[in-house]
Amino acid sequence: MEPLLAELRTAVGAGAVLTDVDVTASYRRDMMPLAPHGQPLAVVLPTSTEQVQAVVRACAAARTPIVPRGAGSGLSGAANAVEGCVVLVTTKMNAILEIDPDNRLAVVEPGVVNLDLRDAVEKHGLFYPPDPSSYDWCTIGGNLSTNAGGLCCVKYGVTTDSVLGLDVVLADGELLRTGRRTVKGVAGYDLTKLFVGSEGTLGVITRATLALRPLPQAPATLVAAFGSTAAAGVAVSRVVTEGIVPSLMEIMDRTSIKAVEQYLKTDLNADAALLLCQSDSGGEAGRRELAAIEQACVAAGADLVYATEDLSEGRDLLTARRAVLTALEVYGAWLTDDVCVPRTRIADLIAGCERISESVGLRIAVVGHAGDGNMHPTIVYDPSSADEFARAQRAFDEILGLGLALGGTITGEHGVGKIKREWLAKEIGPVGLRVHRGIKRALDPENLFNPGSMFELL
Template identity: 50%
Template sequence: MTTFPPSVQSRVVTDEDVKRTYAADAGPAPREPSRDVPSDYTVVRARDVADVVAVLEHAQATGTPVVPQGARTSRVGGARATEGCIVLNVEALDAIETVDPVEGIAVVGPGVVNADLKTAAAAAGLFYGPDPASTGTCTIGGNVATNAGGLCCLKYGVTADWVTALDVVLPGGEVMRTGHRTAKGVTGLDLTGLLVGSEGTLGVVTRVVTRLLPAPDPALTALATFGSLDDAVRAVVTLRLDRHRPSLLEILDRASLEAVQAFGDYGFPADADAVLLVQSDRPGHAAEDVARYGELMTGAGALEVAVAEDRQEADLLLQGRRVLSTAIEALGSRLAEDVCVPVGRLGDYVRGAAEVSERLGVRIPVSGHAGDGNLHPSIVYPPGDDDARRRAWGAFDELMRLGLSLGGTVAGEHGIGSVKRRWFAAEVGPREVQRQRAIKAVFDPSGIMNPEVVFGGGRWATRPGSTST
């Protein structure tokens, strides 16, 4: 076991059962189940920045890999223990230090839960935009690490659009500050932008400064059903071109609708090819907007449109979308995916996923943020069935290849982690991987920061495009 300075030793988790809970995140088990949990790793639960500094001083001096970790909601194996590593959990750095209405900023620790920041902002009449599906559990540090998005990206963008400054502890213990708290600031290179989305490969975030906006109106919702994917995509394009874009624009395909209705009766049709959920929160005009959205979707070929008249009805229309992840997990083992394609190719991707599903004999519900082309196919297969697991991983590879063939990317908002590393290389090419490794080396010359994710070596490394398990 790693021996730390006395100031940190009390933060080390010694209970093996508790320690095991920090070994994994929400991502899938490795393709080789025997390599799921490493035999040798240390878990440190930091309580303040001094703990983080001490751990990174020690790690640099001893050449020990460090895996920064928050709430472990990563879907791509970005925050799980690796052999011989220090898992550095920063959930306890959860102070909301400042909510400043005049400057329109919040200053928070990386362990602050996304929903708690939203609540604190709302209490001051303000609004924080990024809204991952795991908003009630995911932390701001993890959101920064993956450049998380969510349901309302069409209008409000992703985490990078909201973060203006960071405190980051580098390997060796140096504390670096990037960005600014002022409304403008272009002094030097944008290192804040570089660090957002870096997945813990450059350092450990210990403080985040975010933008806040005046709070919008409570959102109202319209739900439309479609008999064809082409009509649904036509409606998406029409809504994107509206001068008052929706704040939310979600799509569920037939397999997703079947999964939700098998889980409970949420009023979704059983025979539609797609459903669109659309919201407006424009101050003073939300009802006007959703009524117009309904007309636009009808004109694009919607079979039926339901428009909420108040907040309660709006919430009811969204319930089916909110339970989708739970409904899919009730079907069996799951590989949750995240790709982004050009909006006009949404229908092509969903049809391609259905073809893969039929050919390989695994269920693949597809849903996601239609307004920006970010889809979340889920590959579902019977637990404990090794052949089905192999076919599921084969489907995973085909879905990655499909996204790239349509001009898309293999990571819309979940990051690369360890699961998609070979597909990162396939997308950007070997020279780009080399350049990014060189940038990492500026911050992390010893290569100890989260070394198995994005472009490192380790148990997930196989040739790009391989379907081996």
């Protein structure tokens, strides 16, 4: 492989090609402990589209696979190295190239941190909606590759809903430009949406044109406590049925509540479930939204409903939701799942997770985006125990099966990666899998990009 390494050093500079195994070890996997990973031949850190093209051409000539990677915040193994690959890390391509307030768009490189983009456009009175939980360190490239979501999806959608166009380096090193800068455009196939969520299996994204929105009003916040998850589920259904679209609607189950109370040394005053909502409509419109949500919660049997327009108080309430994963670390390591079910089946999913918890003998906490049905059951286990790790794997799979049985999907925002390949096949069926493989062969006939992610190319 020395000729390839020499070409890579010529392409990006010797200092941007890492081969020391002690250094490359930190690039082998993302945040998902169950997903397989291998030892990369090298890690390269290009700084331009031209460098990415040179790397792709060199790897193609040497028939060496490429695994694109952002910050490594993923939870599906989609950025995990395969044995002998080149991990192409885009974090040094971190320029915000343009902010166009008049047309409400930004052009960015893939290494831009989500929060940095949000802060930059806010100075222009604009807003970039996608907000994954790791928004303060995850990068736009990773968000694009997994079609990341976040807490605000109920009103603003997932990443793909904010993408106008992409620059993508293809398997032959050519540069494809997709999409547009206009509000509307239906010329040809929607190739932009094809690449968003493709987990680096079809090409390397090197630039994105993103749609922005006017900066919302300061949010008002409502929290509702319930004595049963069924009652909380009814409240969610009532909110949806009445056409209320809050900017955020999150749910926490009993296990999550108790963990956060212990971690934050606070009392959330909820026995079985907590619903947390925000409205960023502002003024009287925001107050009407929260009043309607309060009425829905009371009608569903809420034990307590509290609303506030105080920003500091609202942030404190939201801290409880964002602190769940950290709070669970008090009990052990965590393994978070990602299933999306119809909003009317949220309570059924939580109840099912309670049964799975009892069956495997491990703590399972459920939090999620109640507004769109995307739930994150999180399994707590002792990583030093092979038995507990095996039981955690079993619970992970049983939760995926439960999600499908409830009419849902195996992933709402984390992606398939290398951990849910067999489940993707179950969900989309043989015809769907054949179409996926056909697209992959058309764009990457030598299986250069991220082989084995999402599905095997037979």
